[in-house]
Amino acid sequence: MTATKGLEGIVATTSSISSIIDGVLTYRGYNIDDLAEYATFEEVVYLLWFGNLPNQDKLSELRERLDEYAAIPSAVIDQMKLYPSNANTMAVLRSAISALALYDVTANDMSREANVDKAIKLQAQLPTIIAAFARIREGKEPISPKAGHSIAYNFLYMLNGEEPENSAVVAMDKALVLHADHELNASTFAARVTVATLSDMYSGVVSAVGALKGPLHGGANEAVMQMLEEIGSLNRVEDYIQHKLDDKEKIMGFGHRVYKNGDPRAKHLQKMSRELGNMNGNLELYEMSTRIEELVTGQKGLKPNVDFYSASVYTMLGIPRDLFTPIFAISRVSGWTAHILEQYENNRIIRPRAEYTGPLSQLFIPIQER
Ligand SMILES: CC(=O)SCCNC(=O)CCNC(=O)[C@H](O)C(C)(C)COP(=O)(O)OP(=O)(O)OC[C@H]1O[C@@H](n2cnc3c(N)ncnc32)[C@H](O)[C@@H]1OP(=O)(O)O
């Protein structure tokens, strides 16, 4: 038995949800470029869960159910008020999702119908949790979701307490589409491993949130923004990046296990970053980002991944840095739950082997003689 570090190149499951073939990403066979251009996030959510694009009636039905579930139990809000105001936002999300499970009487109902219902609840409630905590930590009351609006609209509305600009809603919606699913990434794999023991959907999503939090995965978008903040201005980019490259340090937002010729989502986020910069009359973050890309791609051949330009996009939408990874989760919970449903449909426990590298044939020595 020989281990493959990081399971690189190992095909661990079959899936019909999303594919990455020759650098092209599709959800259920639809190219991400078309979905980013033409689909709303709710259409994508339906597509991921049910395998086909909804007609108007099916979409309206889904949107009504999302509206119905978007409020979270007051007990969960009360608990969040007890969390430290400086708590890590992904840790808050992880804890609040665990708490939601306690108030869902169907949490352990393993029927397909109950699980689809839980997927809708989780998709509807994650934005509410994140917006609520962002307000609670500032001593403000959470704002209830508004029926009849998209997830993108409602998240911005609940976060800021005012009607969001249409351009902001469009940008947020596109970012959600772009992050919704990505084959067997680390957090999706974590979700599938958890539910393959026939544990419940909430447990799968809690595992996934834990995996997404790390800076080598979803947490990279916050690390990118931290780097942009540290650099501070366009004229300091070159020095900063050159030092990092000379010291063989990682540049966050670059590289990818699967894409070696570039992440197809990055160009959409780059365009959004430029457009928002133009709209705000301040292109500095966009220009700093493109200069970083020139240097890192030029010297290391590494291309930006989905997390790189999303950092400047979210900042230009006025979102605090530590909500970037939770926003990734608002989108990716659609993919996680689609994969959980797929895992349940054709389940076998996931239990690979380890190549043992420790000592063998040890002689046991009683404690008094050690
Ligand atoms: C949504 C997402 O999860 S997208 C990924 C988000 N994560 C990041 O942006 C963090 C920065 N990037 C990375 O850490 C990595 O590229 C990962 C985790 C994305 C992929 O990791 P792996 O597939 O294991 O890549 P691996 O480490 O084998 O990289 C190959 C080589 O490129 C280097 N490399 C990879 N990424 C970077 C980077 N961002 N900066 C500098 N060098 C890098 C590695 O050091 C390695 O060099 P070596 O061959 O001299 O040792």
Ligand SMILES: O=C([O-])CC(=O)C(=O)O
């Ligand atoms: O697929 C991966 O390894 C990481 C990624 O880009 C994602 O989860 O969107």
